[in-house]
Amino acid sequence: MLLFTLFIVTSSCLFYYIFNPLVFRNNHEYTNIPALVNDDNLIKNGIHVKTGFIDGEGLMTVVNNCTNCHSSKIVLQNRMNVEAWNSTIKWMQKTQNLWDLGDDQKIIVDYLVSNYPPKSKGRRILLTKVKWYELPE
Ligand code: HEC
Structure with missing residues (x-):
């Protein structure tokens, strides 16, 4: 009797296994979840995505030295020549x-001057040939 029960149980399991693969076999479909974009070095359209810096020679030296204490924006909103960048760095060394x-200083300043030089026309061109009129008193 015991043997018979064992036989029935075993054979029904076998039957189930053969004709119901979904239960016994792991052949479900999985959805592929794309890996999260977490790339600190990602460059898109010539811009270092994480910081907003223009891609160029010395970029990572700038990223590694100039974004630790403040946002890259504080660098990006400035445009200077070599002397002014150097003196800004000197000021931060003295006070901050x-x-x-x-040797990185030269790499950093070269990068900054090539990519963020002073704008030649910060203000509008002076007006010429204007006919001024007298204000009534
Ligand atoms: C050790 C910290 C530290 C590091 C690293 C650092 N800075 Fe600064 N920086 C400061 C502080 C503090 C200020 C002042 C921020 C403020 O005024 O809110 C500042 C301000 C500035 C300013 C604005 C200056 C002004 O006149 O308003 C610029 C530009 C700048 N940093 C550029 C850089 C560059 C380029 C580098 C990379 C060489 C750099 N910083 C790295 C601390 C740092």
Whole structure:
């Protein structure tokens, strides 16, 4: 009797296994979830996505040294020549604990001057040939 029951149970399991693969076999379809974009070095349309810096020689040196204490925006909103960038760096070293940049300073300043030079026309051109009129007193 025991043997018979065992036989029935075993064979029905076998039957089930063969004709109901969904239960026993792991052949469900899985949805592919795309990997989250978490790339600190991603460059899109010539812009370093994480910081907004223009891609160029020295970019990562700038990213690694100039975004630790403040946002890249504070760098981006400035346009300076070599002397002014150097003196800004000197000022941060004197007053804000910026470390000695060593050889990186030249790389950083070269990058900044090539990509963020002073705008040649900061203000509108002076008006010429204007016919002024007298204001009534
Ligand atoms: C050790 C911290 C630190 C690092 C690193 C640092 N800065 Fe600064 N920086 C400061 C602080 C603090 C200020 C002042 C922020 C404020 O006024 O809110 C500042 C201000 C500035 C300003 C604005 C200056 C002004 O006159 O308004 C610029 C531009 C700047 N940083 C550029 C850079 C560049 C380029 C680098 C990379 C070489 C850099 N910073 C790295 C601390 C740092």
